[in-house]
Amino acid sequence: MDLEEKLGILTNAAKYDVSCASSGASRKGAKGGVGNAAASGICHSWTSDGRCVSLLKLLYTNACMYDCSYCVNRRSNDVPRASFTPQEVAGLTMAFYRRNMIEGLFLSSAVAISADRTMERLIRVAEILRNREHFGGYIHMKVIPGASRRLVERLGYLADRVSVNIEFPTDQELSLMAPDKTPEGIRSNMLSVRDRKLELLPSLFRGSRPPAFVPAGQSTQMILGAGNSDDREVLNKAESLYQMMGMKRVYYSAYVPVNLPLEEAIRVRTPLLREHRVYQADWLMRFYGFQAREILGERRFLDQKVDPKAAWAVDNFHLFPLDVNTAPREMLLRVPGLGPRAVQRILQARRLAAISYDSLAKTGAVMKRARHFITAQGRRPHLLTDDPGRVYRALAGEDKDAFRQLSFLDTV
Amino acid sequence: MMECVFDGSFNGLMTLVFDTWRLGDEVTAVIQETDAASLLPGRHFPTDDSKAARILTYIGSRLGEEFAFMVKAAFLSARAERFRAIVKTIHRACQMGPAALDLLEDDILCFLACHREVTREAHRFQGLLRFRELKDRSLLAVFAPRHHVLPLILPRFADRFPGEKLILYDEGRGIAGISEQGKITLARVAELSPQDSDGEQELEGLWRVFFDHLAIKERFNPDLQRQHVPKYTWKHLPEMRGKP
Numbered sequence: 001m002d003l004e005e006k007l008g009i010l011t012n013a014a015k016y017d018v019s020c021a022s023s024g025a026s027r028k029g030a031k032g033g034v035g036n037a038a039a040s041g042i043c044h045s046w047t048s049d050g051r052c053v054s055l056l057k058l059l060y061t062n063a064c065m066y067d068c069s070y071c072v073n074r075r076s077n078d079v080p081r082a083s084f085t086p087q088e089v090a091g092l093t094m095a096f097y098r099r100n101m102i103e104g105l106f107l108s109s110a111v112a113i114s115a116d117r118t119m120e121r122l123i124r125v126a127e128i129l130r131n132r133e134h135f136g137g138y139i140h141m142k143v144i145p146g147a148s149r150r151l152v153e154r155l156g157y158l159a160d161r162v163s164v165n166i167e168f169p170t171d172q173e174l175s176l177m178a179p180d181k182t183p184e185g186i187r188s189n190m191l192s193v194r195d196r197k198l199e200l201l202p203s204l205f206r207g208s209r210p211p212a213f214v215p216a217g218q219s220t221q222m223i224l225g226a227g228n229s230d231d232r233e234v235l236n237k238a239e240s241l242y243q244m245m246g247m248k249r250v251y252y253s254a255y256v257p258v259n260l261p262l263e264e265a266i267r268v269r270t271p272l273l274r275e276h277r278v279y280q281a282d283w284l285m286r287f288y289g290f291q292a293r294e295i296l297g298e299r300r301f302l303d304q305k306v307d308p309k310a311a312w313a314v315d316n317f318h319l320f321p322l323d324v325n326t327a328p329r330e331m332l333l334r335v336p337g338l339g340p341r342a343v344q345r346i347l348q349a350r351r352l353a354a355i356s357y358d359s360l361a362k363t364g365a366v367m368k369r370a371r372h373f374i375t376a377q378g379r380r381p382h383l384l385t386d387d388p389g390r391v392y393r394a395l396a397g398e399d400k401d402a403f404r405q406l407s408f409l410d411t412v
Numbered sequence: 413m414m415e416c417v418f419d420g421s422f423n424g425l426m427t428l429v430f431d432t433w434r435l436g437d438e439v440t441a442v443i444q445e446t447d448a449a450s451l452l453p454g455r456h457f458p459t460d461d462s463k464a465a466r467i468l469t470y471i472g473s474r475l476g477e478e479f480a481f482m483v484k485a486a487f488l489s490a491r492a493e494r495f496r497a498i499v500k501t502i503h504r505a506c507q508m509g510p511a512a513l514d515l516l517e518d519d520i521l522c523f524l525a526c527h528r529e530v531t532r533e534a535h536r537f538q539g540l541l542r543f544r545e546l547k548d549r550s551l552l553a554v555f556a557p558r559h560h561v562l563p564l565i566l567p568r569f570a571d572r573f574p575g576e577k578l579i580l581y582d583e584g585r586g587i588a589g590i591s592e593q594g595k596i597t598l599a600r601v602a603e604l605s606p607q608d609s610d611g612e613q614e615l616e617g618l619w620r621v622f623f624d625h626l627a628i629k630e631r632f633n634p635d636l637q638r639q640h641v642p643k644y645t646w647k648h649l650p651e652m653r654g655k656p
């Protein structure tokens with residue numbers, strides 16, 4: 001089988017893994033080496049589904065021993081199988097990187113022979129890149145669920161980021177959908193990374209530089225809509241992963257029913273809007289100081305018609321309107337239509353002079369949304385309603401995401 | 413009411429900032445002199461490098477390096493009003509310090525927009541620039557940015573590929589930037605006639621295979637793609653070439 005054919009098969013097999021981030025590690029180009037890692041992450045292209053292409057995302061092999069119900073590569077499927085050699089993956093990475101097509105490599109793999117045997121192959125690729133090619137770009141490697149601690153640690157010294165997918169928010173669901181994987185195995189993989197990072201921490205404070213170990217942190221992924229779990233379980237799980245496992249990112253992936261015959265698959269709606277809302281909620285937890293239970297209120301699922309920030313604001317309508325000239329930063333951030341940039345500008349501008357209602361738009365605030373929740377110098381345009389139900393409907397009418405995605409789904 | 417004319421160079425603009433220091437609000441327009449329009453009415457400000465150096469030192473020490481960088485980035489903008497916005501913003505900042513940038517005044521907002529658009533496009537091309545290998549193993553990237561981002565991105569690529577000879581060619585402006593052995597140079601180049609190295613076609617082919625297999629059909633969303641990869645960049649992207 002030639003390289004082109006392998007590349008096709010093993011790209012195809014890897015594409016449902018959504019983690020596209022290449023950010024989090026910053027490194028200058030070294031003399032005699034190739035490449036650096038930019039802290040903000042760089043997209044090199046966008047595919048026709050609008051997703052960022054940052055890393056050469058491949059499966060090392062798709063010949064899997066396991067039989068997870070949701071996966072194209074499961075043992076029981078009749079699909080073309082292929083495997084790279086470590087040299088091939090390293091060669092493609094270097095060639096694409098030199099042409100500025102990618103930021104680095106994101107390598108995952110099906111389980112061939114055993115978790116540890118597969119991990120050894122992945123480690124080999126990383127060793128060629130780092131030690132022989134002196135590659136300084138980004139490397140994200142998947143930990144094969146259940147691999148031994150020793151190998152996870154070895155990989156951690158070569159890769160910028162490692163991740164092991166948790167797939168489902170509850171142990172029961174994982175055992176049901178992925179009978180060959182164990183929740184304990186996945187947990188222990190995450191702990192290996194967390195613990196080693198913690199062990200290296202004191203030497204940082206002593207001023208000596210420990211060798212970089214997973215400098216961009218670990219991440220994981222949950223599939224939405226393959227099982228029965230609700231957003232409450234998903235967000236609670238994510239929150240605990242951020243807090244207890246020191247997770248850098250949790251990714252979410254709307255399930256595409258890859259194992260149904262086409263005519264059935266077409267009738268199943270890929271829950272794209274749900275995924276979008278969960279990402280928005282995740283964003284609120286990470287950057288806006290929200291807790292999972294605040295975001296959900298009494299709900300099991302996030303509101304679909306308005307984004308979670310708007311839903312929260314309507315739920316807590318009694319806290320509004322806020323005066324933009326006096327409200328504290330944390331509260332301004334909770335106003336729909338005010339992002340961090342607009343809030344920053346408001347804080348800066350109001351130090352110089354009180355902000356008038358009419359100049360608010362110049363701060364970058366989306367007034368169509370924000371107007372329901374703020375006043376400036378005691379002024380609000382009349383005709384605004386104090387009825388949260390009507391505010392909710394107004395916000396829902398302006399939610400472009402809901403419109404776009406719903407109409408997209410309706411045609412399916 | 414005063415229309416100011418300068419030669420279009422960065423030092424020329426800084427000279428103008430220096431000379432109009434006390435005239436502040438009277439400046440109504442700042443125009444670049446081109447060959448055809450050298451008879452433009454208005455007051456002409458001949459470039460004086462020592463004045464420019466003085467104003468730059470002043471900006472760097474009083475208003476901060478970040479502000480100085482913003483001025484340089486805004487200058488690379490393709491917006492017609494950029495010159496006036498820069499002059500007005502520096503004057504304002506000299507009166508009241510860097511806090512001037514927080515004012516909600518049109519010239520300052522325009523200055524910020526210039527800076528934002530330029531840095532955004534520079535960031536975009538950090539990803540969308542494509543190199544190909546030439547016969548002598550040097551790497552060539554041809555592109556056609558809206559703003560003159562070449563001076564901003566060249567050092568970043570020089571840092572990324574310290575051992576390579578790099579040529580970045582801005583096709584629209586006819587300017588090439590070269591990075592070789594730690595040295596960076598810019599030059600006017602009317603035309604290039606590059607010769608690709610042997611494996612180059614094949615490699616682009618592999619890249620296209622990767623790219624085409626990556627999209628998930630169920631999520632087809634070409635509008636989103638076009639938002640991030642605007643059409644004007646397609647011509648120079650091997651993965652987009654020839655696509656509708």
Ligand code: SF4
Pocket residue numbers: 064065066067068071072073074075109110111178
């Ligand atoms: S282990 Fe499960 S999820 Fe991973 S490739 Fe094999 S079948 Fe797919």
